[in-house]
Amino acid sequence: MFDDPAVEIQDLTSVIKQDITALNAAISELQVLCDSRNEAANRTKHSSEHSTTIVDDLKSRLMSTTKDFKDVLTMRTEVSSPPKRRMKDDKAGVQKFSLLLLFTNVSCVP
Secondary structure, three states: OOOOOHHHHHHHHHHHHHHHHHHHHHHHHHHHHHHHHHOOOOOOHHHHHHHHHHHHHHHHHHHHHHHHHHHHHHHHHHOOOOHHHHHHHHHHHHHHHHHHHHHHOOOOOO
16 A cells, blocks of 8 residues: 555654654643743733643644554554455545654654
């Protein structure tokens, strides 16, 4: 089904995993910064809530993206499954593989 070189896919998978790990660490640092600033007496309630909402949204997006990426990896593993099952999963698989291509064309970490 896929005519892509396995070594290149493994390299890209490694880079994406590193990017996800780096983003997770950056969001954790941001959470600590927001928490410390929110505890400061000069922060308004609105400002504190806004910071918390932004960090929570970033966490949620990263979790969703990570899940999608894991699904893509699972789909690639299942490519060698019997043809009957592959036919059933082809439509969803193409959509998930498209996500992988999107991630390989966008660098998440500067």
